[in-house]
Amino acid sequence: MEKSFQTRVAVVSLALATAAAIIFALFNFLQEGHYQLPTDGVWWTEAHGGLEAQRVLKGSAGQRAGVKTGDLLVAANDTATPRWSVLVRQMWETKVYGTIHYTLIRNGVRLIDVPVILDTQDRSLNQGFRLIALVYLGIGLYVLFRRWTAPHATHFYLFCLASFVLYSFRYTGKLNEFDWIVYWSGIAAGALQPALFVHFALAFPEERRRWHKSLIGVTYFPGIIVVCLQVLALEAWSATEVLRHRLDQIAVGYTALFYVLAAVIFFVNYRHTNAPLRRQQLKWLTRGTVLAVAPFTLLSAIPFMADMSVPDALTKIAGLCLIFLPLTFSWAIIRYRLVDVDLIFKRGVTYTLATATLVGLYFALVAVAAELVHTRLPSAGPWGLLAAIIITAQLFDPLKKMIQDRVDRVFDRKRYDYRTTLIDFGRGLSSQTDLNALLNAIVDRLLKTLLVERVAVFLSERSGDYHLAAAHGLPKTLYGQEAVLDFGFLDFDQPDAGSHVFLENTQQTLYLTESERRSAALLDLNYYLPCRVQDRTIAVIGFGRTSGGDFLSSEDVELLESLASYIGIALQNALLYASLELKISEYERLKEFNENIVESINVGILAVDLKEQVESWNSQMEVLFALPRGEALRQPLSSVFSESLMEEYQRVRDDPGVHNLYKFRLETKTGESRTVNVAIAPLIARDFQIVGRIILIDDITDRTELEAQLSQAEKLSSIGLLAAGVAHEVNTPLAVISSYTQMLTKQVRGDDRLSPLLEKITQQTFRASEIVNGLLNFSRTGSTEFRETNVNAIIHDTLTLLEHQFKTAQVRVDIALAPELPPILGNAGKLQQVFLNLFLNAKDAMTGGGRLRIMTEANGHVGIAITDSGSGIAPEHLQKIYDPFFTTKTSPKEGQRRGTGLGLAVTYGIIQEHAGKIHVESEVGSGTTFYLEFPMLRKPAHV
Template identity: 70%
Template sequence: MEGHGGLVAEHVLPGSPGQLAGIKAKDILVSANGAVTDRIAQLAREEAQTRVYGTIHYTLIRRGIRLVDVPVILAQQDESLNQGLRLIALVYLCIGFYVLFRRWTAPHSLHFYIFCLVSFVLYAFHYTGQFDLTDQVVYWSGIVAAALQPALFLHFGITFPEDRPRRRYGVLAFVYLPAVLIVALQVVAQQFWQATEVLKHHLDQIALGYLAAYYLITAVVLWVHYHRSRVPLRRQQLKWLVRGTVIAIVPFTVLYVAPFLASIPEPSLVTKLAGISLVFLPLTFSWAIVRYRLMDTDLIFKRGVTYTLATALLVGVYFGVVAVTAETAHRTLPKFGGWGLIIAVILTAQVFDPLKKLIQRRVDKLFDRQKYDYRSTLIEFGRSLSTETDMDALMNAIADRLPHTLLVERVAVFLSDQPGHYRLAKAHGFPASLMQAESTLDLNFLDFDQPDAGSHIFFENTQAALHLTESEQRSVNLLDLNYYLPCRVQDRTIAVIGLGKTTGGDFLSSEDMEMLESLASYIGIALQNARLYSSLEQKITEFERLKEFNENIVESINVGILAVDLEDRVESWNTQMEVLFALPRREALRQPLSEVFPESLYREYQTVKEQPGVHHFYKFRLQTNAGESRTVNVAVAPLVSRDFETVGRILLLEDITDRTQLESQLSQAEKLSSIGLLAAGVAHEVNTPLAVISSYTQMLSKQVRGDDRLSPLLDKITQQTFRASEIVNGLLNFSRTGTSEFRETDVNTLIRETLTLVEHQFKTAQIELVMDLSADLPTIRGNAGKLQQVFLNLFLNAKDAMHGGGQLRVSTLVNGHVTIAITDTGSGISPENMQKIYDPFFTTKSAPKEGQRRGTGLGLAVTYGIIQEHAGKIRVESEVGCGTTFYLEFPVLRKPAHV
């Protein structure tokens, strides 16, 4: 440590490099390798430069005498304790993860996980001394963890025994206050105080004393809770907590903390043992929280003591009998010598084996009392179940035997009618109301067919199954069963047995669960046998139903189906064939196909029936027995058996008469379209003479101006030519496709111009216009005329939807692309019409109200096409009675960068 004149050797450990070099306590180190060493940091710097197994030269002052060039060979620092602490850290981390993922719903499990995580940091993080960024993080993480871990430990000890902890924010804040002060002290020491070994030692003493004090306080708190608790299960938990805390803390405090606080050096082995004792703390705490098979603790303890005493008794009796037998053999048959002793031991062992079994049975009876007789017959009961074939009798036997054997209050049997779905089939100890409400139970949590499903499901608290859905939690709460065991047959769960607590309010032991898991396989086989037996009685009925079902499919299909054998006799004739040929089935069956089919169809059939594969006759003209002419598609295919042997042929006849008529209508529509194009061409040609007539008529009107007889005639001619010209221009506009020139387009300007066109109509319809156009909206590449048609269609549709007035809001924004939102407060679009609004000729304005225009059904169809042409998107959101919003999205015009 730093002292007057240099570094003073407070302690020189036996066997250390300093002791081997002759350094003694109270020696003063004034320099190392010629460098002055007033501070530990200076000595550490010289040691780092010298490195391990190098020689560093000390200059010492001993009792006023200066000793120059004392060589010290540096040894590797003993870090084996760090490895032990890392082992403890891994134990903390593994237990913390196990508690979090396996029992995260248990009270205080999250708190315990945080405690384990902080403990992992405390014991695993060790800085290297380089003090780069990573080293700084590790260093300060260790300081914070050292301050936080004892506080978390005490916090856990204060709140753990309470099922519903009271609010103790003031007390808990006081618990964490020393941790904050210790971290603050470290920060102040780092920033403002001089780095000395004395300061570091005192800081370590404060931190370690704080840790030991908090550990001891926690042990006292847990001990007090243990003596105050009246709940048996809680007392058992606290018993393990107190034991684990004492086993871990007492050796650590006595062997490590106390000597360190008193600055007393200790042997390395004692220090390591004191550190390793801390591993008992996470082990016992995790056992208490998880409480997995906690009821086995007393069972194992009692069984261990019982069997130990029984074994000692057996051994004593055995060797006593051997000794008596050997002595008797030696006296009566001295001539056999050692062979007599060997024979006596063998005979005693043979005779003693039944005696040993008898004593063991007596011990089991003494331990299990009345349950022993039931348990000894339970396996026999399981084996005898397979002989029971009546499902109801089997259910009653299971529900009656298990409660008496295991002394449980509630037992239920859930049957699986299909994989993953269960129903409550039998119950014992349940109210009648629950059995009546069986259909409302959500049993989806009984999923044992998953690859990671365990051997059973255990609910420690049926009122707090938080990992389940709300309906599943309600079912678990109503059933109040703690155990669910699957009855599997050939890796499939056919039933689940549910059991509650014992009549004494305890959980079942692991021995009970192992016996039940073995019994579940017998029950599964018995249930499967009973189910198979009952299903045999239904096989004939099921077969008939399936046969009828298949016939119904053939009869219901809208295609004529008939089958013929190898001699071309009709074997099958469905209803559609009766309608198509006007021939009843009874008259067609077993008849040669040549007498049923028209000659033309039979002749075509004969040409392909011997050829392999499927053959088709498309649009075949068929004359029926009723004198009708029908158009059909005919398919002829081989009818093969299971062995792929041809046993006949099957014919399918599809009546396509109506379809061909529709195709004819479509062809006629195409012709009309061609006529429309021709009319447009004629209109174009007529437009020229109309212009000439109009011009000459206007010239004549000027010349005969004032002539009361001719002027009115010429005016009428002019008006009619204008009217004819408008008609012709209308035909031309209808047929004209327009230009598709795309250029840079300002959407805001286009919207303003379009709104100007309909502004008067909106005022007349009492519609308020609201524009929210983004000022920095980028341009897009588009055709202004077509986009104006899109906006005009949407604006007029919005006006028609707001009959009686409303508000139209138009907004633009940029979010990676240009977006236009057009919102009205009209009647909205019904959900059934949302998928059809872009279909051509679909309109809801076939009977417009007053002030509305008649719809053509082309507005949104044209709008959709134009937007697709611009590589854009359109979507709509609407609510009936509240309004509609159309969203248009266009890609932003990417201008080339200027060089």
Template identity: 60%
Template structure:
């Protein structure tokens, strides 16, 4: 027969046996409830001459009628009573509450009395039947819960036999059914201790040796012998009370002995084993056995064996203690929630104390209320008592809660404090926003509160990390841990696989995972088995969060090992963790969201700063307006251009900043769609200056193309416009220069003819002819003026000719004289007096004759124009030697240069001669700029001193030409090229270039 068939047959047999025992137990209870056995309450013992009253309980029927301990019962209803059997027959004839006549002998005197019989107290039997129901219920629970668990069948048989032992009681009718109850109880009494000890010896043994099997069989021999003894005694011996007492003593002694041996076996094996799970089971088996055996043995068995009086309350306590056996055995076999035994004990104590307190308060309130109602409020009568009862019921719950809290503190003060800390920690979880810190905090608090050796927290990647790093949604990484060695942490994978048992898919969709032995999980895949062995954790708890548009998702998994004492966690621990898991999941999600927001905020700040840097760095004025045409943005270029700070501009309406003409044009374009451009708009500034700008006006749109305002770009093109004008003027001047060169070339030809003919006539007029003598002076003047005209034309050609930058040794005085000669006519026409003070001899300088002549020419022309404008008449040109330099000074007596113009005189195209007076020429703004560049090219510097109303002096400082190989103190000829025109108190005047 195969194993499956054997299991089916065994299941059928057990089911039939269970059904039969339940039916017989119910019949036994019904028959006992309907059949009262009369008793006088005395424990009679056979002696010579009759029955001696060995024990006469207080308030028993016999004691109330005068029977005392030691009295000798000679006859009952005039029938001799040598044994208990005749007395029992007479009691049965008299019946319950009937009278029976006793003939007693006390102190040598014989007397008679009548005793009213009462029903036998069978409340202890009802308590035993309750224990029997507990055994059967727990046996069925274990059988259905863990049918394949080791020793489950053995335990169920033990529960069935215990049910028969505690439920089957002889009623006293002594018919076939009553004998069934009697012998069922006798057989169960013989088998139950043997089954219990057999269970203790073989529990947790995967393989049982033949010797151990033989020893287990031998355990049942005393029980079989006890049954045989009872059969022999009933058939061969006289049924006496003493015989019954001896047989009962043998039963109790046999039962207590086996219980004590089993408790010792459990305790020794608990101390010897090293396996965590087996140690956990044996721990509670040994404690449960001791909790049942010690009260039963000390309070009931030993006094009964010694024939000491046993108080009914002590007997009931010993009976109640037996209920802990099936409880602890059930948890040991199921191997689930092993720590709940202490919870049941604590809660039992709690409810017991609460009930006792309630009863005390109840009677106190009822008594006080009765007194108040009776003495002061007679009209309330029964209603006052009802109010007291209701008030008592209402205060039960707070009393129970207070007592339970105190019991928890008494039993496990340290863990209770840790759990309070953990609850407080759960309330403040959301205050931590850093994911890594939160993970470490969770792990540390859990390890402290639950006193576990190893804790690990696995976290799924956040949505932003999934998108950025490509991490799958259904993978977990080890975020924090406690109790792991560095080598163990290094061996762990960085993230779990998508099909890991941490997904809670195929193994468990709710609650938590519990692995009794993390190293032996054959139902998992190889990767999961390897991961489980590396982690060595027993509990895995999911932290789920619900979302509106999809099912709840596991955001983290908490892994926990055993406690520091090697125990597993209790159901209370797991319920607490399951209630905290949701809060932990929400806190982790919040921390991830905060971290994501922090990253996005930093990115936004970086982009914002980058964009602002672009806007601030661009050399174009930019300002933004909202829908009400109020300034929302104002960049640095606008601050410089419009001379208005950002703080002044922000929030103001455009009409408060810009002139009405600009606002009108803006509103006209703003009402039209699209981008609009305005070219060369005159923009008056607050300083009174008018700038020329190009404007671009565009709508400011969101990503959804919704207009939220306008953006205006202002490009200042004032200098560009001036440059364009000056370039135009320069082109004109270039054309004029070319024309002048052509004219000069053409003039030279007739001048040469005139000079030739004049010289020819002068040769012919050498004689003494009076006419020739009169013509000779005239011809000489013609010749001289012809040469003078030729020099002027050649000077004009030299000035207009594009000269190279060849540097030669030259005399600066010659350059000055030639330039003054070139401008002699213009200076005399302007009625200016030229005063020269040229130092002689003057050292040579290295330079370009044409370029230096251009510089002196520009300075003299500027001085001439300044004096024409302001009425000056004297022009001073001087040269001098100053150390290693030669200084040429051109000083006028004009009106001077205004201080606000002084720092711009060398800027290209800067001029104040836009509207020249008669005798002046319109400036291009290039003369001083070109002169400044030429002076720098020669290694010199140009200085200016000006005072309004007094005139202006320009000084050209040029280095002296030294012989080849000579050096100054610094080892080289070096000159500064920075102009020193930044003088104090320079005055207003015209800059002519």
């Protein structure tokens, strides 16, 4: 009883508050239309000695009168204006379109009698706010009347009512009692509305946290402070424009802050909620709040609080953007059942019409009864009329209940809300192409809509053969157990098959076979509906009983049969899409495999169409022609090939069969010459039609160079053998000459004329013998035996071999060999080859003569430095000089030898074999120094 009384008090209070708000808003609107506020269009603020013009609006009365920013107003109509309130009073006395006379001080000059014709204040924005107010009130009343017992419905209506007061109440400036009520109502609504909005944001999610409740009490405290400040300003503080402006800034900042806070709360709740319907509701609430709050905060609130100048058009747009908030709320209510309100339009219209019919019938009967009493029993007087009305009302009550029961029975039987949801869902299924996502969506939506305990979807592989694709409520042991389930009772492709199968008791299906009964009992589904497409069953959907243990109604089954066709089409589309994706994946894999083969072949491959445009260009062609694939494709072949190669292509392109060009000299765009083998063949399609040409280009430059170097090596080997034979042959006459010369020297001893000549002959003979022996040792293919070796001696022997070449090339040799250089463990023949290569390279680098310095030292190791004053090595070549076949002597100058690119490569290998190190330092134009290091033996060689 107490709760019922509280409910009645709440209903009556809300009704009275709503009626009062509507009446006051109407009178306020009418009064505003009959009372105009004067304005001069200047923003004045209190300053020393008067009011200072902070801003003069464009096209305003003040601008037309010549008022400028910075002017000081000291009097209006000969009345001193130390406060803005004095100026306002003078404007009210002057009235709109009257002339007020200002006394201004500008730059120290007093301007007397500046006439200003006052304009009326622009209140066009008020009508926009009143439109927003009506939208709020309409939404609030709709929610309250439809489901006023739903959670948060009353709270939501209070928010809408406060918003209506906030946006519709505009004090006119007349300042009578009614105007003061409007003024303070607007102040109270402005303090209450943002707090109610944040309160609603905190209380809306059902899964709200405990700390939400503690925040709700704090929500209203800032609004109380705002109201208290307004009261203090009016009762205790001096009424100045600065004070009014600061209070307005506080109110606007409070509103903007709470709006932003509500948007943040909506967004956080949206990110943390898992219920799909709740996420949709919060998504739209968040979007609408941001869409309304962002322009208001950025274009109006922040500039106003920061005293920034913003165009009036932007301010109006920012204010009107607030209408998006109620519009979004209304969309969320209608589309996503916000605050659990049942807003099916048809039901609302029917209830409204039924209620209107009852009310109209009631008043019609009352009027008829009153007329009959008045005409037939005039002597009854007022008491008889009152008795007739009471009797009619009592007789009408059963009729009203009968009509209401009929309407309720209609709505209990036709639950259009979830039916409409299912139909919309079925029509939108075709947009989903992922089979698993589609199956999950079907099961989830059917569960939530029909409130059944079990749902299963069986996909058809062939007639009468199904497999369980998705389900809810079935035992997990059934998944993947299609082999033990007999779906013979689901053969809907037979001519006499019905529209569905109904099993009243899944444990006792006597008309089924034993295996089919076992399957039906395991599945425990009471309804099976086929999803047909073009007279073929794509899938079967199974349903159990509702969560209350009831069967589905005939209307439910009829609706599901209609929905099944949509589901069948969607499943067929998803299956076809999955099949297409599989084929595309196989095609892409095969295409990628073939492309990988073409790209991996170390042969340039390109294909041209019949118009001789490049259609294919692999990576080897990119390397060979230094032309990226993107630049080569769709280009004419003549713009890619050189003239010589294009001539050969034109010569053989029309001939059948494969044509080969062996060791063709190809000039690339970089100016490099390459040796290639070219194969040109027709490109034939499946129908044996020629659709283009395929060209294979095999770069054999390195191979031909290697063949040439091997040939040169064979020549060098032959020359070595020849040199060994020559050395043996030359040694014999040299020995005879030396012997006879020594004999003659002994015979003519003491002869001052002949003895010196014979000694010179003997010295030159020994020198020739040393040269021949050095050549013999170098050409001898010695073993790789390592022994104690003197590096200085090897350097002397090598210089002896090259002494003539150095003189011819005008190369001066400076030797600084350490006298007691420790021996190393090495092979003398291979080390002599190292020094011979380095000395010859140094000679070739000094084409016009120069200086070669050779220095040895012992510093924990045996070090050799070979420095020339030649042309040096380019920086880009320093990292390549040890690579086999790399040489810069492809076109040797006069006096140089043609390089093979093997000298330094062999040298590097020999040094590594001796556990040594080699390092080069070079500067172009200044010379090159090679540093060699070898590990020394623990003990020096004994002499």
